[in-house]
Amino acid sequence: MFRQSSRLLARATASRRGRAFSTDVAATPAQDSSFNESWKKVVPNMDPPKTPSAFMAPRPAIPSSIPSKITVNFVLPYESVLSAKEVDMVIVPATTGQMGVLPGHVATIAELKPGILSVHEGNDVTKYFLSSGFALIHANSVADIVAVEAVPIDRIDPALVQKGLAEFTQKLGSATTDLEKAEAQIGVDVHSAMNSAITG
Numbered sequence: 001m002f003r004q005s006s007r008l009l010a011r012a013t014a015s016r017r018g019r020a021f022s023t024d025v026a027a028t029p030a031q032d033s034s035f036n037e038s039w040k041k042v043v044p045n046m047d048p049p050k051t052p053s054a055f056m057a058p059r060p061a062i063p064s065s066i067p068s069k070i071t072v073n074f075v076l077p078y079e080s081v082l083s084a085k086e087v088d089m090v091i092v093p094a095t096t097g098q099m100g101v102l103p104g105h106v107a108t109i110a111e112l113k114p115g116i117l118s119v120h121e122g123n124d125v126t127k128y129f130l131s132s133g134f135a136l137i138h139a140n141s142v143a144d145i146v147a148v149e150a151v152p153i154d155r156i157d158p159a160l161v162q163k164g165l166a167e168f169t170q171k172l173g174s175a176t177t178d179l180e181k182a183e184a185q186i187g188v189d190v191h192s193a194m195n196s197a198i199t200g
Helices: 002-016 033-042 157-174 178-199
Strands: 070-076 078-087 091-095 098-101 108-112 115-121 124-130 132-137 142-147 149-153
Touching: 070 091, 070 115, 078 115, 091 142, 098 132, 115 178, 124 178, 157 178
Parallel strands: 070 142
Antiparallel strands: 070 078, 091 098, 091 108, 091 115, 108 132, 115 124, 124 149, 132 142
């Protein structure tokens, strides 16, 4: 039994070495002709089942030159804020720090923390406060930003932010259970980030 497992493991490792990177895979999914032939032998009167890749749109081609603009899609669960908007730069509040995204940026997935999303279009800068989410930067100069909640900076009331910060700070000090502490800490973090966004 152990002899067979080591042989199978060696075969799996050898096949993994020859596997292409995702950027080397063709944009259109290749049909598995041997599976289709086998299927037709067993069930000749029914089409072969489709795999998930058959329902996916082909991967967009990576441009040979860097475009002058980055295309931004910024969505919330209830609204599409920006859809295929071409801008000069986007700065997202990643958990690792502020991340500037320009055309030609390397493909990246970043978790977002409470902070400011800045959309730069020429001399105009539009700022949104995000609670959390993800940014998916694609190699073809497209950025998909998905946030749980977002609001333009100019719509935030500084008095309400100060009031909320004081309330959550008090709750954090008086919390007795781990759940109460976690909820209060999240409130403090979000209100602190909002406070620094509107005063900064």
